[in-house]
Amino acid sequence: MTTQLSTVQTIDEAGVVGLFVRPSSGGPHPGVIAFGGSGGGLGPAAAWAPALAEHGYAVLALAYFGMPGLPNELRNIDVEVVARAARWLDDQPRIAPTPFAVMGVSRGSELAFLAGIHVERIGPVIALAPSGVGWFALGVDGPVDAPSWILDGAPVPYPWPSGGVTTPSSEGPVALRPFFEHLLLDRAGIGRAEIAIEQCRGPLLLVSGDDDLMWPSTTFAELITERLRRTDATVKCTHLRYPGAGHAFVGPTGMPVPLEVPAHPLTGASYAFGGSDVGNAAAQADSWPRIVDFLDSATSPVARAATS
Numbered sequence: 001m002t003t004q005l006s007t008v009q010t011i012d013e014a015g016v017v018g019l020f021v022r023p024s025s026g027g028p029h030p031g032v033i034a035f036g037g038s039g040g041g042l043g044p045a046a047a048w049a050p051a052l053a054e055h056g057y058a059v060l061a062l063a064y065f066g067m068p069g070l071p072n073e074l075r076n077i078d079v080e081v082v083a084r085a086a087r088w089l090d091d092q093p094r095i096a097p098t099p100f101a102v103m104g105v106s107r108g109s110e111l112a113f114l115a116g117i118h119v120e121r122i123g124p125v126i127a128l129a130p131s132g133v134g135w136f137a138l139g140v141d142g143p144v145d146a147p148s149w150i151l152d153g154a155p156v157p158y159p160w161p162s163g164g165v166t167t168p169s170s171e172g173p174v175a176l177r178p179f180f181e182h183l184l185l186d187r188a189g190i191g192r193a194e195i196a197i198e199q200c201r202g203p204l205l206l207v208s209g210d211d212d213l214m215w216p217s218t219t220f221a222e223l224i225t226e227r228l229r230r231t232d233a234t235v236k237c238t239h240l241r242y243p244g245a246g247h248a249f250v251g252p253t254g255m256p257v258p259l260e261v262p263a264h265p266l267t268g269a270s271y272a273f274g275g276s277d278v279g280n281a282a283a284q285a286d287s288w289p290r291i292v293d294f295l296d297s298a299t300s301p302v303a304r305a306a307t308s
Helices: 045-053 080-090 107-118 177-183 187-193 217-230 277-298 301-307
Strands: 006-013 016-023 031-035 058-063 100-105 122-128 136-139 142-147 149-151 204-209 237-242
Touching: 006 045, 016 045, 016 080, 031 045, 031 080, 031 107, 045 058, 045 277, 058 080, 080 100, 080 107, 100 107, 100 277, 107 122, 107 149, 122 277, 204 217, 204 277, 217 237, 237 277
Parallel strands: 031 058, 031 100, 100 122, 122 204, 204 237
Antiparallel strands: 006 016, 016 058, 136 142
16 A cells, blocks of 8 residues: 555544544445554554554544543443444445454453454454453552443453452552463463354454563463364454563554553552563564555455555
8 A cells, every 4th residue: 555645533423432544536346444552542552543544444432431421440441332433434435345443552442352243344353462361450559359441331350369459569660561461370260251252253463572561472472372272163363472672662663662650540550561662662563564454455455446
């Protein structure tokens, strides 16, 4: 695809809050719904949207909490938020009728997988620093014994140890990875909270960094591919695994990659993302073109030809 000029529109209507970016002309354009993680708001999706629009995609960077009119915490978020976004996107001119892709990072990857299963309009799923487990809610004071996600009015299962959950604290940025690795030892609890990835309608792209200190995203990705093998799934899944990369490296080449978050937008705590400057930069430079290639191959030849 050739680079295209784009138009940008702020959206706050019909239960959809976000940023819509699409090529200024041509079409019909394949649709992508992108969203961030536990920080709320638009997060990194605000940077992904214009970069993908340059390649011919109509991208809705979607907020599902942490903005006016939305929940304040990552708690009881209705998966229907993605269905509303898909309906809104379908109502826009010059949108291809092919299945929409979803793209989520970290906690947003859980929503991406759930949408890939339960939202009929969704096909390809891009999961960055992914988890195939539906984790507990997150509030201003940390983990909460409540569901993060609601599906058809019912809570999506999540693991919660009988002794409760206490996240580590320290003077500097906290590495949460050991905390999640400990939770993985509860195999029964994790098994009950695994998302049925094998039911996704479209192909999957998983992207992880081996040095992710926020959580063990490479291990999580391997659990996903293991589940697909175990269930004899026919869904196609590709896992891009990067040594020396952390939690937050994915984005258009040259986008700054933080090694830590000094004050998390929801909890206010300082967390370590991991990776090195060199490792993150190399992973970013390799992964972003491959994400675009994945989208190109996962949309129909007719839609790709129309956007060239």
